Amino acid sequence: MPDKPKIALYWCASCGGCDEAVVDLAEGVLTLTDAVDIAFWPVALDGKRSDVENLADGGLLATLINGAVRNSEQEEMAHLLRAKSQYIIAFGACAHLGGIPGLANLYSSQDILSAAFNDSPTTEPDAVLPRTNTLDEMHALGLPEFRETVKTLDQVIAVDYYIPGCPPSRKVVSEALRALVSGELPDRGTVLAPNIALCEECPRKESKPEKLSLESLHRTYGIEIDPEKCLLAQGIVCLGMGTRAGCDAACIRGNMPCTGCFGPSDRVRDQGAKLLSALASSLSATETEAIDLALAELPDEVGTFYRYSLPGSLLQRALVHSK
Amino acid sequence: MPNGQEDATTVFEPRIVAFFCNWCTYLASDLAGSSRMKYPPNSCVIRLMCSGRVDPQFILNAFAHGADGVLIGGCHPGDCHYREGNYKALRRFRLLRRMLVKMGIEEERVRLEWISAAEADRVRDVIREMVGKIRELGPLKLDLVPKAEMTKAEELIHA
Numbered sequence: 001m002p003d004k005p006k007i008a009l010y011w012c013a014s015c016g017g018c019d020e021a022v023v024d025l026a027e028g029v030l031t032l033t034d035a036v037d038i039a040f041w042p043v044a045l046d047g048k049r050s051d052v053e054n055l056a057d058g059g060l061l062a063t064l065i066n067g068a069v070r071n072s073e074q075e076e077m078a079h080l081l082r083a084k085s086q087y088i089i090a091f092g093a094c095a096h097l098g099g100i101p102g103l104a105n106l107y108s109s110q111d112i113l114s115a116a117f118n119d120s121p122t123t124e125p126d127a128v129l130p131r132t133n134t135l136d137e138m139h140a141l142g143l144p145e146f147r148e149t150v151k152t153l154d155q156v157i158a159v160d161y162y163i164p165g166c167p168p169s170r171k172v173v174s175e176a177l178r179a180l181v182s183g184e185l186p187d188r189g190t191v192l193a194p195n196i197a198l199c200e201e202c203p204r205k206e207s208k209p210e211k212l213s214l215e216s217l218h219r220t221y222g223i224e225i226d227p228e229k230c231l232l233a234q235g236i237v238c239l240g241m242g243t244r245a246g247c248d249a250a251c252i253r254g255n256m257p258c259t260g261c262f263g264p265s266d267r268v269r270d271q272g273a274k275l276l277s278a279l280a281s282s283l284s285a286t287e288t289e290a291i292d293l294a295l296a297e298l299p300d301e302v303g304t305f306y307r308y309s310l311p312g313s314l315l316q317r318a319l320v321h322s323k
Numbered sequence: 324m325p326n327g328q329e330d331a332t333t334v335f336e337p338r339i340v341a342f343f344c345n346w347c348t349y350l351a352s353d354l355a356g357s358s359r360m361k362y363p364p365n366s367c368v369i370r371l372m373c374s375g376r377v378d379p380q381f382i383l384n385a386f387a388h389g390a391d392g393v394l395i396g397g398c399h400p401g402d403c404h405y406r407e408g409n410y411k412a413l414r415r416f417r418l419l420r421r422m423l424v425k426m427g428i429e430e431e432r433v434r435l436e437w438i439s440a441a442e443a444d445r446v447r448d449v450i451r452e453m454v455g456k457i458r459e460l461g462p463l464k465l466d467l468v469p470k471a472e473m474t475k476a477e478e479l480i481h482a
Contacts (some may be wrong), residue, residue, distance in 0.1 A: 057476070057480050058479075058480030087481070106426075149468065151468055154470050155468045158477060160481070269384070270380045273379040273380040274380060276419060279418070280411070280417075281411050283414050287400075288413065288417065292417060298418075302426065305422070314387040315426055316468060317426075319426065319464070320427050
């Protein structure tokens with residue numbers, strides 16, 4: 001029997017939810033392991049970096065990498081896996097566009113380290129910051145370098161395909177794996193999910209008015225949400241209009257608004273700017289004071305519009321000067 | 324700067340991208356030109372049909388491609404050729420500028436002005452002001468990470 005093709009799964013700056021999304025395939029994992037051998041998957045299987053190093057270049061059919069890239073070890077592993085893989089697939093919102101860890105790009109790395117190791121109420125004010133090299137009496141100890149900027153995977157290595165979502169839905173994962181195993185892959189660089197806005201597959205689509213004219217915005221805790229009606233029409237910041245479909249509107253079925261984790265469709269370059277544009281257009285106010293008043297319920301613009309996509313956006317990060 | 328070293332070549336020349344609507348501000352800038360008004364040559368004017376056509380992506384893209392400031396010019400409230408495009412522009416502008424400030428970009432780098440077809444002097448004055456202000460602020464120093472290219476070795480093993 002010829003050897004089955006090998007694949008690997010790896011994680012960078014991520015929460016583990018993307019690996020969980022693979023486990024969530026349930027019996028689908030068996031279909032996957034029928035078709036391929038999982039050669040390396042640190043979250044679920046014992047394995048060492050040398051196992052990857054010992055593979056031939058191109059010895060892996062594909063590697064699914066989740067997580068953003070924010071330290072030197074992640075960069076090294078990404079380069080190593082690129083060399084060993086015929087296809088690299090950015091798996092999930094963080095690898096795709098930077099994800100939640102990407103919001104660290106609002107700060108300098110120094111501010112982040114200070115917040116975690118000095119300024120937090122539970123740390124000693126003169127705590128030692130992590131450093132790349134420590135020499136104690138007997139040993140030289142090393143830690144990866146914490147980079148200034150969180151990057152998307154494709155800012156570090158060339159990426160062949162993207163599977164979006166936080167986490168990717170079972171549907172898009174199974175479909176992508178089926179395409180990979182059967183070799184029926186679309187053009188390189190494709191995002192493996194429907195190229196339409198979430199509103200198109202939203203169960204509340206019919207209740208979305210032709211033209212929105214919102215007088216005010218509401219935060220989810222400040223209003224009793226009608227479980228049938230279009231959330232945006234209720235004044236809730238639901239981002240389905242600027243977000244790619246493929247999740248079957250899971251959040252909206254839970255009566256919560258879309259927060260944009262699937263990234264934009266191909267027609268949009270910068271999801272945050274487009275979402276901002278769509279939301280501002282949906283307001284009715286025409287005078288500066290009234291506009292600012294309506295926007296008062298939106299205190300965190302970057303965190304709302306770029307929740308999953310700041311490193312992959314046009315500006316990529318904030319311009320900050322360390323304290 | 325030490326005395327005597329400052330000359331014309333060391334003065335920072337801001338790059339300003341100006342999105343002007345076809346019906347008002349673009350005509351005003353045309354009038355400024357045909358009236359031989361003098362103002363700094365730092366703006367690159369892009370004519371759009373309406374200030375409501377200015378997608379915030381255009382503004383961020385201008386910054387990402389080296390603009391130090393972005394100016395949007397539209398018709399006065401009530402005068403929009405398409406009735407309410409300028410109100411839409413105002414709403415987007417208020418929200419975008421708030422967000423840009425949180426991204427560390429000074430609010431003076433993006434400006435929205437209502438300038439009618441007759442107000443050529445206003446075009447001149449606004450661009451003069453903006454060039455002066457941005458010259459004080461200095462260049463917008465974005466440090467963008469490009470997408471990674473596939474190396475030759477990677478291309479060979481790529482299926």
